[in-house]
Amino acid sequence: MAVGKELLLKIADIAAISIDETEAEDYAKELDSVIGYIEQKLSEIPDDDLEPMEHVLSAQSFFRADEVTNFDRKAELLGSASVTKDGCHFVPSVVDPS
Amino acid sequence: MEYEIVIGLEIHAELKTKTKIFCGCKNEFGEEPNTNCCPVCLGMPGAMPVLNQKALEYAIKAGLAMNCDIAEFSKFDRKNYFYPDTPKAYQISQYDLPLCHDGYIDIELEGTTKRIGIERIHLEEDAGKLIHDASGEGSLIDHNRSGVPLIEIVTRPDIRSPEEARTVFESIKSILEYTDVSDCRMQEGSVRADVNLSVRPKGKGTFGVRTEMKNINSFRAVERACRAEAERQTELLERGLEVVRETRRWDDLKGTSFPMRSKEEAMDYRFFPEPDLLPVVIDRSLIAEIKSSIPELPFDKRRRYTEQYGLPLYDAKLLTESKKISEIFETALEVCKNPKLVSNWIMTDLLRLVNEKGKSILDTALNGRIFGRILLYFDRGEISQASARTLMEVIAETGEEPDSVIDRLSLRVQRDENLVSGVVKTIIRDNPQAVSDYRAGKTKALGFLMGRTMAALKGNGDPEQVRSLLIKELDRTE
Structure with missing residues (x-):
């Protein structure tokens, strides 16, 4: 699979990362070589006799009992945000103008 | 198209x-x-x-x-x-x-x-x-x-x-x-x-x-x-x-x-x-x-209410809309075994109370069992409709037992014939105008005299009894 500039810009857009045209070309090339390497390695592995799998790990889930273990370190958690206001994380407005 | x-x-x-x-x-x-x-x-x-x-x-x-x-x-x-x-x-x-x-x-x-x-x-x-x-x-x-x-x-x-x-x-x-x-x-x-x-x-x-x-x-x-x-x-x-x-x-x-x-x-x-x-x-x-823990669901309940209790679909739907209401209906029905009566009282009086006082009323002492008892007394003619309403409101407020409220507020229907006819005689004696109206053929006057008698009995008269005693007394003393 080739990562073109177009796909790279689309992914950047969805992830809200600002990348300019020149950067996009460089990153596309780099990603191409990484994915190309993986693809080549994968193609070397014989997989004709492999059963399809749903998950990379073969173990199965364990569960947690429904018991409260509150973390109670609000100040510390909020402290890791770049901007806070009134005990909340504060972000640029996301209200849909209508 | x-x-x-x-x-x-x-x-x-x-x-x-x-x-x-x-x-x-x-x-x-x-x-x-x-x-x-x-x-x-x-x-x-x-x-x-x-x-x-x-x-x-x-x-x-x-x-x-x-x-x-x-x-x-x-x-x-x-x-x-x-x-x-x-x-x-x-x-x-x-x-x-x-x-x-x-x-x-x-x-x-x-x-x-x-x-x-x-x-x-x-x-x-x-x-x-x-x-x-x-x-x-x-x-x-x-x-x-x-x-x-x-x-x-x-x-x-x-x-x-x-x-x-x-x-x-x-x-x-x-x-x-x-x-x-x-x-x-x-x-x-x-x-x-x-x-x-x-x-x-x-x-x-x-x-x-x-x-x-x-x-x-x-x-x-x-x-x-x-x-x-x-x-x-x-x-x-x-x-x-x-x-x-x-x-x-x-x-x-x-x-x-x-x-x-x-x-x-x-x-x-x-x-x-x-x-x-x-x-x-x-x-x-x-x-x-988990499957064994699933209760009877609203659709099946509705069907059962219409088939087993003969309720109209409208009632069944209203009663099963909320689990709490259906629980109250079923518990009340264990006490007062008149499905349509219980249904009517839930749809009108109980839901009115819920509207007026909020859902929390269903968490008061006015539970299904007590509600059923009130309706049982009403169904047996022991208390009047107005008294049943009063009981519901008082119990939701105070959490008292129905019998103690009935005694305290004298809500029991008064059927002692001596007592009731005594009251009837007094009413007839005190309202000569209405009595002569009645005798002149104005049937409306009977309603007036009934109202007076019921009021004197604090609303606890049995309307049938009061009516027949009044007529008997009016016809007799003519």
Whole structure:
């Protein structure tokens, strides 16, 4: 699979990362070589006799009992945000103008 | 041309677990913002989610109640999207192997029964709450809701009218309430619906282009949104225009929907298996155990009420809408074995009290058993209708026993013939004008004298007895 500039810009857009045209070309090339390497390695592995799998790990889930273990370190958690206001994380407005 | 509406619903319901889905933070509405948060639900690097067993069980229970197959092998996936209410930049959800699939519910609308397919029910986590900041400079985020367990119930596009959409939403909410997996507090947004709707010329086999309206949180709003959107799409088609596939936001105040910003709808979720969680393998015995805990559901209850108790469908529907009301009906019926009487009193007086004093009235001493006793006394003619009403109100306030209130307020119907005819004689003696009116053929005067007598008996006379004693006395002393 080739990562073109177009796909790279689309992914950047969805992830809200600002990348300019020149950067996009460089990153596309780099990603191409990484994915190309993986693809080549994968193609070397014989997989004709492999059963399809749903998950990379073969173990199965364990569960947690429904018991409260509150973390109670609000100040510390909020402290890791770049901007806070009134005990909340504060972000640029996301209200849909209508 | 005649058009047909095709609707499918996606209903999100918060599960009433004590803690969040992947961490031990409290699952509680209305607390101070960001108090029930930890590195897991805030998506801090390195934090590892662990599935809450109760959330899994509740989801299975909802699935079984909606006749779904439960997947013995299921897994979680990452739904990637960049939005500030989701600190991880992905939501843990289920993509291609949902926990429950291929079920159905039966609904009843205008006397006919219809089966609506349930495509799937999957488990996922809720996002944080965005609060619009009055300054207009930005948005505040409260992450108490981040990681609250949700189930998403996806119906098949089997719904054909706005009324049907509302009934499906009501029925599903009712099932969630009966199975006790969700609080179903609509006003807190714990149950909300997305509406997928398209229209097509009647008789056409393929579906038209659909739109999606997100996060509608009342039954009425779902019905209105469906009606408005069907009208909008029909109008476009009639003018030879095309419906654009898009996500719209329903504004219930304005009664219309708006397209969401293109940026928000251009979602490409890039689902992939959640590497931090292992596949979920469910033991058959757990499914059987959960199945045995499912109570009689509203649709079956309704049928039983009409068949076993001979109640009209209207009554049965009203009585089964809420689990609490149906419990009160059934308990009261164990005491006062007159189904129609109990039903009437619930539909009028009890629901009136609920309207006036709030739902909390159902948690007072006025429980099903006491309510049944009051009705039993009334049915036997031991207390009057007015007294029965008084009893209900007093008991809800004070928590007293019915008999002690009856004694304290002298509410028992007075049938002692000597006593009643004594009162009747006094009334006749004190109201000569009415008496002569009656004798002159003015029957209205009898009503007046009855009223006087009942008042003298503090409303506790037996109307039949008072009436016959009055007539006897009037005819005798002529």
